[in-house]
Amino acid sequence: MADPSPVRGPVVEADGISKRFGATVALSDARISVAPGESHALVGRNGAGKSTLVSILTGLQNPDTGTLRFNGQPAPAPGDTDAWRSRVACVYQRSTIIPALTVAENLFLDRQSTGSLRPISWKQLRSRAGELLAEYGVDVDPGARAEHLSVEQRQFVEIARALSFGARFIILDEPTAKLDARGIEKLFDKLRSLQQQGVAFLFISHHLQEVYDLCTTVTVYRDARHIVTAPVAELDQQALVEAMTGDRARGSEPAWSVTGRTLHDGAPLLEVSGLSLDGAYQDFSLTARPGEVVGLAGAAASGNVQLGETLAGLHRPRAGTVTVAGRPVRTGRVPAALAAGIGFVPEDRHIQGLVPQRSVAENATLTVTDQLGPFGTVMPSRTRAFAERMISGLDIKTPGPSTPVSALSGGNQQKVVIARALATEPHVLVAIRPTNGVDIKSKESLLGTVREVADAGKSALIVSDELDDLRVCDRVLAMFHGRVVAEFEHGWSDEQLVAAMEGMAGPTDTKEDNDSHH
Amino acid sequence: MTPTTEVRANSAAAVPAPARRRIDLARYRDLSLVPVLLVLGVIGFAVSPAFLTSDNLLGVGQQATELSLLVLAEALILIAGRMDLSLESTIGVAPVIAVWLVLPDHGARFNGLGLFPSWTAIPLCLAVGALIGAINGFLILKLRLNGFIVTLGALTLLRGLQVAISQGQSIVNLPGSFTYLGSTSWLGVPAAIWICALLFLAGGSALAWLRHGRALYAIGGNAEAARAAGIRVDRVTWAVLILGSLLAAFAGVLYTGHYGSISADQGNGWIFQVFAATVIGGVSLNGGRGTLFGALTGVLTLQLVVNVMTLAGVPPLWNQFLNGAIIIVALIISRFASGEQQE
Numbered sequence: 001m002a003d004p005s006p007v008r009g010p011v012v013e014a015d016g017i018s019k020r021f022g023a024t025v026a027l028s029d030a031r032i033s034v035a036p037g038e039s040h041a042l043v044g045r046n047g048a049g050k051s052t053l054v055s056i057l058t059g060l061q062n063p064d065t066g067t068l069r070f071n072g073q074p075a076p077a078p079g080d081t082d083a084w085r086s087r088v089a090c091v092y093q094r095s096t097i098i099p100a101l102t103v104a105e106n107l108f109l110d111r112q113s114t115g116s117l118r119p120i121s122w123k124q125l126r127s128r129a130g131e132l133l134a135e136y137g138v139d140v141d142p143g144a145r146a147e148h149l150s151v152e153q154r155q156f157v158e159i160a161r162a163l164s165f166g167a168r169f170i171i172l173d174e175p176t177a178k179l180d181a182r183g184i185e186k187l188f189d190k191l192r193s194l195q196q197q198g199v200a201f202l203f204i205s206h207h208l209q210e211v212y213d214l215c216t217t218v219t220v221y222r223d224a225r226h227i228v229t230a231p232v233a234e235l236d237q238q239a240l241v242e243a244m245t246g247d248r249a250r251g252s253e254p255a256w257s258v259t260g261r262t263l264h265d266g267a268p269l270l271e272v273s274g275l276s277l278d279g280a281y282q283d284f285s286l287t288a289r290p291g292e293v294v295g296l297a298g299a300a301a302s303g304n305v306q307l308g309e310t311l312a313g314l315h316r317p318r319a320g321t322v323t324v325a326g327r328p329v330r331t332g333r334v335p336a337a338l339a340a341g342i343g344f345v346p347e348d349r350h351i352q353g354l355v356p357q358r359s360v361a362e363n364a365t366l367t368v369t370d371q372l373g374p375f376g377t378v379m380p381s382r383t384r385a386f387a388e389r390m391i392s393g394l395d396i397k398t399p400g401p402s403t404p405v406s407a408l409s410g411g412n413q414q415k416v417v418i419a420r421a422l423a424t425e426p427h428v429l430v431a432i433r434p435t436n437g438v439d440i441k442s443k444e445s446l447l448g449t450v451r452e453v454a455d456a457g458k459s460a461l462i463v464s465d466e467l468d469d470l471r472v473c474d475r476v477l478a479m480f481h482g483r484v485v486a487e488f489e490h491g492w493s494d495e496q497l498v499a500a501m502e503g504m505a506g507p508t509d510t511k512e513d514n515d516s517h518h
Numbered sequence: 519m520t521p522t523t524e525v526r527a528n529s530a531a532a533v534p535a536p537a538r539r540r541i542d543l544a545r546y547r548d549l550s551l552v553p554v555l556l557v558l559g560v561i562g563f564a565v566s567p568a569f570l571t572s573d574n575l576l577g578v579g580q581q582a583t584e585l586s587l588l589v590l591a592e593a594l595i596l597i598a599g600r601m602d603l604s605l606e607s608t609i610g611v612a613p614v615i616a617v618w619l620v621l622p623d624h625g626a627r628f629n630g631l632g633l634f635p636s637w638t639a640i641p642l643c644l645a646v647g648a649l650i651g652a653i654n655g656f657l658i659l660k661l662r663l664n665g666f667i668v669t670l671g672a673l674t675l676l677r678g679l680q681v682a683i684s685q686g687q688s689i690v691n692l693p694g695s696f697t698y699l700g701s702t703s704w705l706g707v708p709a710a711i712w713i714c715a716l717l718f719l720a721g722g723s724a725l726a727w728l729r730h731g732r733a734l735y736a737i738g739g740n741a742e743a744a745r746a747a748g749i750r751v752d753r754v755t756w757a758v759l760i761l762g763s764l765l766a767a768f769a770g771v772l773y774t775g776h777y778g779s780i781s782a783d784q785g786n787g788w789i790f791q792v793f794a795a796t797v798i799g800g801v802s803l804n805g806g807r808g809t810l811f812g813a814l815t816g817v818l819t820l821q822l823v824v825n826v827m828t829l830a831g832v833p834p835l836w837n838q839f840l841n842g843a844i845i846i847v848a849l850i851i852s853r854f855a856s857g858e859q860q861e
Contacts (some may be wrong), residue, residue: 098739119727
């Protein structure tokens with residue numbers, strides 16, 4: 001099976017692939033072609049259609065139109081798992097290793113013995129596993145339980161298992177997202193040595209630097225379409241980022257404006273110094289003045305979300321201090337953060353933000369139940385009055401304060417979360433992806449709310465990887481692998497910021513360059 | 519620990535790198551009750567000379583058989599990541615339906631339908647068990663209902679069915695074939711013990727050495743990964759649910775033979791002990807971990823504690839208290855013996 005010698009055209013060739021899910025176009029006339037032994041990168045921003053392409057290439061989904069060929073032959077019938085697996089291997093973002101079982105058993109899951117009634121010979125299984133791991137140069141004890149492996153070791157096991165079905169083409173879907181720098185280095189070494197054995201890759205990553213480090217060819221998708229395929233050497237970083245972001249024409253100008261605002265004087269409201277959390281971010285410092293909206297940009301593993309959560313008291317940092325309005329805050333405690341005046345809009349409103357079956361009023365007042373009546377009681381009338389003030393203040397579209405919050409649209413649900421954060425009248429508002437999953441109109445209004453909070457003399461911190469969220473900020477810090485790699489004043493270009501978020505160090509200090517924008 | 523994104527990332531990154539040649543305590547979690555059993559034996563020996571007699575030990579053994587079959591069934595189901603509460607009703611309702619179908623329709627205190635010859639009582643009983651498992655499986659796997667509530671409903675429904683059919687009375691006029699297995703002895707040892715030992719051996723071997731057995735661990739450990747590896751997750755789970763109810767029905771046969779009658783509350787309230795024995799024996803409630811040997815030591819521990827206490831003259835009224843206490847103590851022991859958090 002593992003016979004790379006006869007060259008029969010590309011290991012995979014997809015052409016004219018389209019796929020719709022209801023009204024959503026996931027892929028439109030997309031194509032990709034990977035030559036034997038090639039390391040091919042596929043990049044694109046969220047929603048570009050990468051995941052859909054992966055599920056089509058691995059046979060999990062059927063394309064609506066288009067042709068798919070492996071080694072010059074038509075793709076196997078859908079559902080013929082063995083045939084698909086012998087042509088294309090895939091290491092998914094989510095681990096498919098079963099922690100309680102040994103490495104050997106994970107490698108040969110559902111094929112531990114030749115017949116289903118034939119007893120498994122564990123000794124033989126372990127030696128087969130040892131041979132397989134040795135073939136791909138993976139230094140892992142086949143008898144160890146998978147839960148004791150490091151993340152990259154688990155990935156090596158998954159790669160070895162995927163290749164053991166005979167495929168010479170492997171898809172790696174964001175394999176570096178959960179790895180640290182050392183793990184990434186090891187993974188890349190492994191991939192290069194596999195490539196020398198004739199294995200071809202389709203490498204999907206959000207980190208463009210990795211593309212330049214590992215791959216020879218790159219394909220860019222944007223908005224469900226194929227944009228460009230070119231040798232990496234011919235496409236410099238700027239061209240690549242431009243291909244990813246496109247020359248998007250901006251829509252109508254937002255209601256808020258960043259430039260024409262007044263600067264509030266006075267002592268900084270939020271001072272963070274030397275904050276470190278193991279496995280997330282190191283030595284982070286920040287000063288935010290009244291009237292300022294600061295953006296904290298970064299991709300999934302950059303640590304920016306964890307930093308926002310730390311400020312809200314959800315994590316206890318290893319080192320560093322947080323000071324709000326001149327008073328130090330005890331870190332790692334939500335009540336302390338609330339009392340100090342930090343309002344928090346969590347990343348996922350469904351998990352951390354709302355109690356869906358309860359009413360708008362209850363949700364909006366969840367942080368201030370101590371102010372709603374004497375002796376720890378919660379007076380319905382006061383809750384109602386409080387909520388009505390919030391509903392009109394934030395323009396929440398709801399039939400009334402007693403409507404269950406689950407009945408509201410996403411944008412209005414998010415407004416309730418913001419209402420909850422603002423209920424304590426915080427000095428600092430920390431908002432993580434505040435426009436996550438809301439429509440464009442609510443987006444403008446939510447960001448306008450954040451802007452208003454700052455204009456009223458408070459500070460706001462927006463943690464996001466969405467460029468639209470960050471446009472409302474006075475300045476943006478870009479984080480990569482736990483460190484601030486660049487700082488941009490308002491007026492940054494999409495390309496600059498995306499490049500910095502994707503780990504290609506942009507200008508570390510652009511204050512001078514962008515002074516003209518003030 | 520906080521319920522946020524980063525905890526997962528952290529714990530994933532915090533796995534120590536090479537794990538080879540390290541003493542893997544968790545692997546021996548299934549044996550954590552063996553010392554407890556030995557200690558109980560020593561205490562029993564010290565407390566009463568009657569403890570270490572074959573009469574006493576065989577008695578304990580026979581009493582443990584019915585419970586241990588339910589534990590065998592529940593262990594298989596839990597390893598596959600599911601739960602079945604209705605087993606405790608199946609042990610009662612399956613025999614009742616079987617004898618109702620075969621007993622003559624006149625002349626006795628309990629009249630059946632007389633539809634089948636009396637030798638079919640055991641096959642019918644097993645078929646009823648399999649049918650119950652199949653229906654549970656249909657509701658859980660095809661209609662995607664919540665397994666806990668489905669089997670809780672089945673528990674109540676089947677108990678009610680038994681009471682309605684048997685008119686709330688014990689059934690004593692049973693076919694001889696039906697009571698044979700539970701009452702006879704082979705080579706001086708009750709047949710029920712032989713059968714039980716054999717079933718545990720067969721089940722344990724299948725879990726250890728057969729692909730379909732290993733599939734249970736894969737499904738319970740990570741159903742998505744099992745599916746990706748080509749295991750037919752729903753089919754295997756369904757088979758396990760059917761097998762579990764089949765075993766419960768067979769436990770009903772042994773129980774009925776043992777006591778010579780089908781009592782109206784046969785198995786009533788057992789499910790708590792079943793779960794307790796399974797879990798203190800090292801089977802995870804979250805699926806994917808545990809062995810049948812561990813589950814068996816769990817049953818034996820519970821039964822021996824009661825036996826030793828009885829021999830020591832502790833009034834039987836304290837049994838329930840002691841059962842609860844031993845469950846909690848055993849959980850604490852296995853928590854720290856294995857080092858694994860259970861929640």
